[in-house]
Structures are given as C-alpha cells and as structure tokens.
Amino acid sequence: MREISELVPLPAGEFWMGGEEDDKFVTDVERPRHRVTISAGTSLGRFPVTEGELLGNGKRTPAVGICWEEAKEFAQWVGEQAGGRGRLATEAEWEWAARAGQTVVRTPSAEEANFLYSEDGEKVGEGALSEVGRYPLNEFGYGDLFGNVLEWVEDCWRPSYEGAPEDGSAWVGSGDRKVVRGGAWDHLPRLLRASWRDGMRAEARQDNLGFRVAVDFRK
Secondary structure, eight states: OOOOOOOOEEEEEEEEEEETOOOOOOOOOOSOOEEEOOSSSEEEEOOOOHHHHHHHSOOOOOSSSSOOHHHOOOOHHHHHHTTTTEOOOOOHHHHHHHHHTSSOOOOOOOOTSSSBBOSSSBBBSSSOOOOTTTTTTOOTTTOOOOOSSSEEEEEOOOOOOOTTSSSOOOOOOOOOOOEEEOOOSSSSSSSTTTTOOEEEETTTTTEEEEOOOEEEOOO
C-alpha cells in the first residue's frame, strides 16, 4: 500500500536564483540570475519519494525509473491524502529549498551527499543508491537534495532564464523536456550545486532519476 511522504513547510522568502559569476562551474543554462519570491503555503517532501512510499514495500531507497507523468500522478495522490493540492516542486521552489538561505552556491562534501567521484577523479562514494536520511538535513529541514537521485520538477526545460517567472511558479510550456535538479549517486560534485539544472524527455526512466512531492495548502 502506498504511503504519504513526510512533508515539511517551505519557508516564504526572496532569493537570487541562478549561478553566480564567480562559480567556475556555472554555465549559460543557469543564467541570468533573477530575483524570485516564494510565498507561504507550500510543503515539500523531506526526502525524495522512496520505494516504500510509492510501492509499499518498506524500502527507504529513493524510487527510480519513474517518468515525469508518473511522478506527477503520485504527487497528486499525496496531495489528496494530505488535504491539499499535490504536484511536483517548481524549479524555483527546489532551488530555494536547496539553498536554504545560502546566497553562494557550493558543492557538498562526500560526508554531506551521495556522489561517486571527486573533481580529481578519486572514487569517494559507494556507487549506488543510499537510503534517504543517511546524510544531514539542511537548514530548512530537507534531506538528499544533492546527490543520490536526480529529481524531476514541474517546469518545462528552457536553455536559459530569459523571461523566467519571478513569483516561484512553474515555467510551463509545450516542450517534451522537463527540468531535473540535484545531481545523482553517479555524478561529479560539480553537478551537485543548488543552481545546476538540466532537461530530460518526460518519458525518461533512469536508475538515478527520482522525484520529490510538493503540496499546496493555500486557501
């Protein structure tokens, strides 16, 4: 039987979204930086959705091999059970949660996230999925935002932030590529940055790709 994800309220606030100019790993897809306002009333899953939550098998490793539409369907179900409107996090909400008040993007250490190789090519990770909660929670109370699994978000992919929403809402459209965030267990740490982003076809299913739910409780 499916289980409801543990939900943590996302604080309201404002932040600069996108990559800093002095970040040596920043690329054009993380530009231009823009001011975004996050409103109160939304909660995110404390962790990526686990196999136990999705399949009812009790496992605490992230559910993977899930396409974007299936991830949305489960998020909607969680919202119904929780008494709100379930969906995937927007790209802006995800980055706000990942930054957790930090204004400068940094790469996590091997003690803070599950990733395979250091920038020097040294193997520092276990080379497989880990159970959620093994690494410390951030200042907002969320875990496994970096590494372990990539996370689907609600937005359609665009190769820059030109014209991006400034109210924290999803940047929707008709494209068949959707945004993924966070980096994964088999990635280099440069991809485990709060501003890093990429796009994948909505039907993609990978062993390093999961998702996190969002639920709106606004009246």
